[in-house]
Amino acid sequence: MIKAILIFNNHGKPRLSKFYEHYNEDIEQQIIRETFHLVSKRDENVCNFLEGGLLIGGSDNKLIYRHYATLYFVFCVDSAESELGILDLIQVFVETLDKCFENVCELDLIFHVDKVHHILAEMVMGGMVLETNMNEIITQVDAQVKMERSEAGIAGAPARAVSAVKNMNLPEMPKNINIGDISIKVNLLLQRL
């Protein structure tokens, strides 16, 4: 079982938190902070597994994480999950995000956390892995986006226009850099913002 999925940036700011067991908000924040402390002090070239010293669950649990540019993707899992499998799953997740957002960067996650949740919901459900095939995930996500669009219909048009205008205020988002280079892109953005 996956107990929790957390995404936070290099400064520990949460970008997505999904707990598959209930904790109240304070404890959730504490877990995020603690996890960040554990993960952030690790070198780049050490293993991606961490055990012990966690609020979630007991000794059975492990943290499995990957660090992409400015973001940490952390999965807290119990012993029923294969460690390498989860690492692959994180990769699938990130690649899916990359496809859905067309070159994902931290800003996408910041402004569209709901979308990220919806994508995640197609991969993991209630702590269990639902789908690992990226194409299947994207098909389902796209179909839902289409449905959303059709529902918005005419009524949604003005809102879309306004949001387009609003988005113009945003600093231009460079969209043509792939995951591997996120660091450059987002570092630039961070300086600007």
Place this chain on the structure above:
Amino acid sequence: MALKIVKGSIDRMFDKNLQDLVRGIRNHKEDEAKYISTCIDEIKQELKQDNIAVKANAVCKLTYLQMLGYDISWAAFNIVEVMSSSKFTYKRIGYLAASQCFHEGTDVIMLTTNQIRKDLSSPNQYDTGVALTGLSCFVTPDLARDLANDIMTLMSHTKPYIRKKAVLIMYKVFLKYPESLRPAFPRLKEKLEDPDPGVQSAAVNVICELARRNPKNYLSLAPLFFKLMTSSTNNWVLIKIIKLFGALTPLEPRLGKKLIEPLTNLIHSTSAMSLLYECVNTVIAVLISLSSGMPNHSASIQLCVQKLRILIEDSDQNLKYLGLLAMSKILKTHPKSVQSHKDLILQCLDDKDESIRLRALDLLYGMVSKKNLMEIVKKLMLHVDKAEGTTYRDELLTKIIDICSQSNYQYITNFEWYISILVELTRLEGTRHGHLIASQMLDVAIRVKAIRGFAVAQMAMLLDSGHLLTGNMQRNGICEVLYAAAWICGEFSEHLDDPMQTLEAMLRPKVASLPGHIQAVYVQNAAKLFATVLQKHEGATDSQAAQDTSQLLIERLPLFVQSANLEVQERASCILQLVKYIQKLQQKDVEVAEEVSALFAGELNPVAPKAQKKVPVPEGLDLDAWINEPPSESESEDEKPKAVFAKEEPKQSRARHIEVDEKELARRREARKQEQANNPFYIKSSPSSQKVYQDAPGVEHIPVVQIDLSVPLKVPGMPMSEQYLKLEEERRQKERADKKKKDKKKKKREKRGKGKRDDSGPESEEDITPAHQVDIVTEEMPENALPSDDDDKDPNDPHKALDIDLDKPLADSEKLPVRTHRREVLKSPEEDGDQDGITQEAKRRSSKEKKEKDRKKSKEEEKKKKKKKHKHVVEEEPPEPLSEEPVQSEESAEVAAPPTSTSAEASDLDFWLSSAPVPPPIKEALAPKTSVAAAPDSEPDVPKDAEPDEEKSLKNKKKKQKKEKDEKKKKKRHHHHHHHGDGGGGDSVQNGTVEEEEEEEPLPPMSNYCLLAENSYIKMVYDIQGNLQDGSQVVVSVIFENKSNSFLKSMEFNVLDSLNSKLQRPEGASPHDGLVVPFQLPPGVSNEARFVFSVQSIVMPQKLKGTLTFIVKSEDSSTHEKLDFKLHFTCTSYLITTPCYSDAYAKLLESGDLKSSSLKLEGLNMPFHHLLARICFHHHFSVVERIDSCASMYSRSIQGHHVCLLVKTANQTVSIDAKCDEPSLLANVLDEIKQTFSQC
């Protein structure tokens, strides 16, 4: 209308949406909290509006705020509103918010039931999907109960997208509503073979989760999973299945054997590291579950270790880590194969990654043996010196102690060495683990009596040297060691050479700077030392020394009387007064020593930490009952169990560095040398000191080592423990040399002895004898302590409720609650209420929950009861639900179709497994089609259980046979008609009546196990079964029962092979070698082992002579014993219960290939069905057909001979006509039948 909508949305477009909120927060970095609180106010306004789009937008923003740690539960009702929107966009927002913040305590959840149900049945698959996803996060017991049926329907939805979600969510439903597991399980199982890989994977996922917690209930699925494993190409599914098998194999060793081959194939073929790793893991689990000593598996272990070595050597840190992790699993059972990679593991200790270092440390823990302990600890000590950072160093320290103290100090051959290591560890500054070292010192000194002399000397030195005292040491956890040192010196002061000196050291003014609890121990033990000193000087002409001691105490103790610590103060003033009084007596020349030492007389025994818990509660004592009226408030929170020491000081950060300079070291070394020279216990060559440990009777056989320890050469600068390494090496070499000499002599004397053990290599574990015979005192436990199995089980584990037998047929009462019409609800209000009346519901809620719980409890109890009854009293076997009757008779009507009933599955499993080398223990299992009754939960190995089983199967067979007959009756109605009238002879139309009749005369208990041999130590009973898979093999199951009070070990089972029958030995073994029985027997315990024999001719019975050798190990002695026996292979044992249908039987008889013979038994006074049961049970026959007092029976030999019997009875005379294609076999079988009945 359209205009209104557009207008509404134009109003809306100036509302803040999620992006605006995020942007706003980012723009208000300095006053984020303030900004957010204004946003929340805005959101509250928006939620009040009627426009659902505005509400959804607000909820969406709340979801974001929730992530930032804001409580949004106040908006729960609005979330429900948004969830119930008809638009997918909003619905999804609502469900997302709900999944983030709803939980069991959210009261509005009960409002959602109908909404969710509606969404689940929505024609739009994404509505359903969103509802399922949301529900998976916040499902409650109520929701689970109310929606279980709807979700179950969805499991067969046409869209795989829905199917897979529905399948996955079932796991959550099971957790919250365990009653749903049994009704839903068949469908879940179906989904394992769903055409869509996603659904299949989901089903595998769910079953794996279920099986992980309660594996035994899922054993029957093994064949299905096996098929999936060999056919699936989805690595995710494979990984899950392989992990599942890892959980199942410990329960069923035969499964493991079957798995090894495909798994090794996968290991060789796969390129996916994740899959490879899991395969290796499961192979390890298999190997652990199989009894060791199977030579052909060493290849698998080697393969695993090799692959893991590749992983560990990989540059990818992840693989390295996992490799070490898996290695530690192998280590538990096959330490030898891992130990050869010690170099690699020690290398990992230097890795820059701490996770990997810790894993490597874990591995070291299991890799130590008597042989290499010292060496490994030496390496670790080096690491301790090198380690930067206290956390890792502390970890090393605890590991060193763990490694040494593991399994009751099993690997320590030289406790002097260990004490030295502990003393060396005290040099660590700033460690948090002073108390750990201290408790080890105490433990060793208390429990290893032989070491006390040495320990006391070392402790005295610690107290004396004062390096632990210097400076501001109380900040330093290491001063805890002084606690142990002071206590040991005081308690075992008789071993002190110069108690006076130690006493002085303990009363130094500096001691007052130590933490209070240590000072208290100092004071108390100073008094003990005082007593010792007095005793030493008693009788001496000069009483001055004794008086000086008193004076010393009187001078020094006032310092402690002034202590701020109450404990110290109290003890000090008490002892001060005592000493003053003694001084007065001394001045009057009164002899006081005896009385003073009486104060501290008596031995303190170590008590096991769990001992208190184990004291059985006396009858009639209710610990939960209040003695007085309960106090109004609970105030007992602060009473926590105390640690070994009074309390652990609050951990302080680093302490000042102390300089233990060379001079100091040299001085100590010198002092140590002195100690050693003076200490009579140190050099063991002196016979007088040896004697102390040999007094116990019966130790002669333990090789007592004569060591001539010349005072070892000291290499300057070497730590003390180092010398032990060398000494040990020398000692072992000498020992080996001695041993060789002895061996030679021995061999000359008895050439034919069991030579195998001797040349198993001089380095093997047993050969390393401890440097001194130490008697490690075991910790005391209370008398009649309760068994300790369930110590660690968590009673609150939600998965406990899911421990449900899935193979039992469903009863009517177990149907999932279906939504019923309101009127019915009114009839049974305690059943699920309808969700319409929300307010009513809320009121009823609490009481309903209670009832629910009660119901569950009572159900569980019932189940338990049923199980018990099921095992012992056959008559009370729960009656099969009526609804099943027609189904069953239908089944028997089409005999050819395999029965789908669940127990058939269990036997399917056995059948499936039985292709493995070890044949199945259940006889019925060999006949997958007939055995409707193989109870899945009974343990077939135990004869006691085998009996009701057998009976049941018999009953069922009869039932079946009767049904067949019913068929026939339809054909030959006229012929049989008159039988119905009288209903006698156990023949009746209805199954029930027959059973009742039989119930009146229950069968006596039967067992096929007969005595093989017995003496005062051990009793062996055995049973022989044919092996269906291999026509030339039979399996002898022998139950060994330890009758003595001693431990039986190293049992070897051997027989003298005949030309015809041979014991199957592992490859490479000579035909005279015995087979090692794969277990040891503690007193009073019995266990079963199986031995495979190959036979050539089965037509004659034969006997084989054999011997069992074993070692009887009692507390103080061990002796070799042997027991001769004769194994009797009857012809019956070559027969296998095989079903035969009447038509095939008729053909067989008509074929004319069979020779006939007959037998008459007279004066038999037993009911006919008992007679048949006996033949079935003891001689492995099955009833083909029974009409009145006449029955036809069939059996087959392992080599395929048919044996047919026609049994008739009349007036206490039984005649048996028999036919078989092998006349001599038949004659022998008949003889054996005759014998069986002559015995009763």
